[in-house]
Amino acid sequence: MSDSPLPAAIYRTDRALRDGFWIRALLLTLALGFLLLFLFLPLIAVFVEAFAKGYGLFLESITEPDALSAVRLTLLVAAIAVPFNLVVGVAAAWAIAKFEFRGKSLLISFIDLPFSVSPVISGLVYVLLFGAQGFLGPWLKAHDIEIIFALPGLVLATIFVTFPFVARELIPHMQALGSSDEEAALTLGASPWRTFLTITLPNVKWSLFYGVLLCNARAMGEFGAVTVVSGRIRGLTTTMPLHVEILYNEYNSVAAFAVASLLAGLALVTLALKTYLEWHFADAISAKSRH
Amino acid sequence: MTRERIRRIIQAALIVGAFSICFGIVSGARAQGELLNVSYDPTRELYRAINTAFTAEWQNKTGQKLTIRQSHGGSGAQARTVIDGLNADVLTLALAGDIDAVAERSKKIPLDWQKRLPQNSSPYTSTIVFLTRKGNPKAVKDWGDLAKPGISVITPNPKTSGGARWNYLAAWAWAEKAYGKDEAKVREYIAAVLKNVPVLDTGARGSTTTFAQRGQGDVFLSWENEAFLVLQEFGADKFDIVVPSLSILAEPPVTIVDGNVDAKGTRAAAQAYLEFLYTPAAQAIIAKNFYRPRNTEAAAPEDLARFPKLELITIDTVFGGWTKAQKEHFADGGTFDQLYKPAR
Numbered sequence: 178m179s180d181s182p183l184p185a186a187i188y189r190t191d192r193a194l195r196d197g198f199w200i201r202a203l204l205l206t207l208a209l210g211f212l213l214l215f216l217f218l219p220l221i222a223v224f225v226e227a228f229a230k231g232y233g234l235f236l237e238s239i240t241e242p243d244a245l246s247a248v249r250l251t252l253l254v255a256a257i258a259v260p261f262n263l264v265v266g267v268a269a270a271w272a273i274a275k276f277e278f279r280g281k282s283l284l285i286s287f288i289d290l291p292f293s294v295s296p297v298i299s300g301l302v303y304v305l306l307f308g309a310q311g312f313l314g315p316w317l318k319a320h321d322i323e324i325i326f327a328l329p330g331l332v333l334a335t336i337f338v339t340f341p342f343v344a345r346e347l348i349p350h351m352q353a354l355g356s357s358d359e360e361a362a363l364t365l366g367a368s369p370w371r372t373f374l375t376i377t378l379p380n381v382k383w384s385l386f387y388g389v390l391l392c393n394a395r396a397m398g399e400f401g402a403v404t405v406v407s408g409r410i411r412g413l414t415t416t417m418p419l420h421v422e423i424l425y426n427e428y429n430s431v432a433a434f435a436v437a438s439l440l441a442g443l444a445l446v447t448l449a450l451k452t453y454l455e456w457h458f459a460d461a462i463s464a465k466s467r468h
Numbered sequence: 469m470t471r472e473r474i475r476r477i478i479q480a481a482l483i484v485g486a487f488s489i490c491f492g493i494v495s496g497a498r499a500q501g502e503l504l505n506v507s508y509d510p511t512r513e514l515y516r517a518i519n520t521a522f523t524a525e526w527q528n529k530t531g532q533k534l535t536i537r538q539s540h541g542g543s544g545a546q547a548r549t550v551i552d553g554l555n556a557d558v559l560t561l562a563l564a565g566d567i568d569a570v571a572e573r574s575k576k577i578p579l580d581w582q583k584r585l586p587q588n589s590s591p592y593t594s595t596i597v598f599l600t601r602k603g604n605p606k607a608v609k610d611w612g613d614l615a616k617p618g619i620s621v622i623t624p625n626p627k628t629s630g631g632a633r634w635n636y637l638a639a640w641a642w643a644e645k646a647y648g649k650d651e652a653k654v655r656e657y658i659a660a661v662l663k664n665v666p667v668l669d670t671g672a673r674g675s676t677t678t679f680a681q682r683g684q685g686d687v688f689l690s691w692e693n694e695a696f697l698v699l700q701e702f703g704a705d706k707f708d709i710v711v712p713s714l715s716i717l718a719e720p721p722v723t724i725v726d727g728n729v730d731a732k733g734t735r736a737a738a739q740a741y742l743e744f745l746y747t748p749a750a751q752a753i754i755a756k757n758f759y760r761p762r763n764t765e766a767a768a769p770e771d772l773a774r775f776p777k778l779e780l781i782t783i784d785t786v787f788g789g790w791t792k793a794q795k796e797h798f799a800d801g802g803t804f805d806q807l808y809k810p811a812r
Binding site (some may be wrong): 196224304308311318326391411412423 | 512657
């Protein structure tokens with residue numbers, strides 16, 4: 178073997194390539210099969226069920242007042258929670274990536290907390306805090322402020338659950354970029370605010386965008402935390418996922434799947450938007466992250 | 469240019485945010501013409517019909533346009549939400565014990581609430597019947613058959629579901645009568661029935677779905693109204709209702725939540741709403757939705773003809789009222805905990 182190293186090396190490469198093909202094929206089949214079975218089939222089933230009794234009934238189900246109010250509430254909750262998490266997420270990521278301070282790793286762990294806590298617990302925390310028997314309950318009651326079983330509770334629970342998305346997308350990217358660009362801008366006399374707006378933010382805009390998309394998708398689809406603080410008042414505190422459950426429990430499966438398909442449709446739009454942007458701006462994205 | 473664009477995006481986000489907050493505050497402020505009825509699972513269809521009728525009558529009488537909001541869930545879970553501060557004007561739950569819990573813990577309802585309206589504050593009653601697959605292939609005729617080996621029984625969890633507590637007590641009452649108050653035999657019977665239960669759902673609707681949609685179990689212990697609804701929704705050719713020799717008179721009670729209606733200024737409307745339930749017009753709607761009306765004069769004869777005649781015992785005569793029954797059977801360490809062994 179020692180006197181003919183070359184053929185042995187070739188043989189090995191050849192074999193490695195052949196193995197690679199079969200392993201690749203196997204992995205690909207596995208991944209695609211899984212996707213087909215667990216993602217596409219249920220998705221198709223949702224749409225098939227939704228249109229099972231015709232287009233008219235589908236339209237009727239998504240335009241009846243309770244469904245419309247669920248759609249409105251879902252969009253409203255997302256419209257408050259997402260910008261809030263955008264601002265706070267950017268601030269947190271900026272602080273973590275660009276500055277050194279005590280307790281930084283602790284802060285990172287706290288940002289991850291909503292990912293590791295069950296959504297039901299996230300909801301219950303607010304009930305314990307703001308509920309009538311809760312910690313702040315009597316004070317809120319005396320001042321006539323409604324938090325749980327009303328819009329503020331839904332927004333709070335959603336913010337809590339979707340908080341990590343923006344920060345989690347931004348931190349690694351910002352850390353990888355380092356702070357040399359910002360330092361250059363500062364030495365050239367730019368104000369910190371201007372540096373942030375013209376250097377930091379444009380550099381990470383794609384990660385930011387992903388973060389916001391994911392945050393939004395989760396904000397609209399959240400069930401666990403929201404169901405605990407909702408009180409299930411039909412047409413008032415039921416978001417789309419809750420409305421789907423209510424309809425299903427009323428044996429109204431066409432309407433349930435119609436609203437579910439609307440929700441799935443929103444998710445698909447989000448996904449399509451992300452893919453389109455990735456495609457369209459692929460050069461810009463790779464250029465930015467190559468920095 | 470990018471800077472300009474980013475500034476514009478931030479501005480847009482701020483405007484959207486501010487707008488949504490204003491909108492939220494406006495929508496959060498409750499109008500006076502709104503009632504919230506917190507109810508249990510199977511009453512969805514009933515109260516949809518009742519609410520339409522009552523709001524029309526109320527507008528005729530007072531000129532006020534009233535909206536009635538509904539919240540449904542397992543009876544025990546709904547009580548818990550009201551204790552935690554859900555702003556209910558009226559409570560229409562599956563059993564008095566759940567309203568007692570709200571009265572004790574939230575102090576928003578006087579403890580003697582059940583004496584305020586006629587007939588134990590229960591404008592309608594129901595009972596527990598058996599639902600089997602078409603043709604009753606396992607020949608389940610009476611409570612005794614539920615304990616036989618090889619019979620799969622579907623019932624929700626008595627810890628969370630009102631209907632399940634009625635089921636449990638009805639079985640207990642039958643056994644007491646059948647075994648001549650021999651408590652060891654009664655316990656043996658109940659344990660054997662529970663052994664035949666493959667899964668305990670949290671609410672009556674969950675169990676209905678398990679039995680009717682997922683096709684589990686041979687017999688489903690169901691509210692009478694829910695059993696009729698299943699026949700209507702899934703087709704009378706798929707299931708049979710079996711009426712046992714004896715069952716329990718289930719009295720789902722209603723009350724206004726004094727603490728909430730006084731804070732919101734809705735007492736008059738809430739009171740009128742509950743009193744409306746006792747009127748002949750409402751009693752007819754009640755019969756149409758498969759609940760047994762208290763007053764049959766206005767109900768359609770074909771609706772009344774559906775209800776089979778059977779011996780109905782009451783919780784007060786056999787179990788000494790809800791407080792006692794709750795403590796003996798369903799509280800921690802009660803007979804249910806003693807007799808239910810989930811691991812087989």
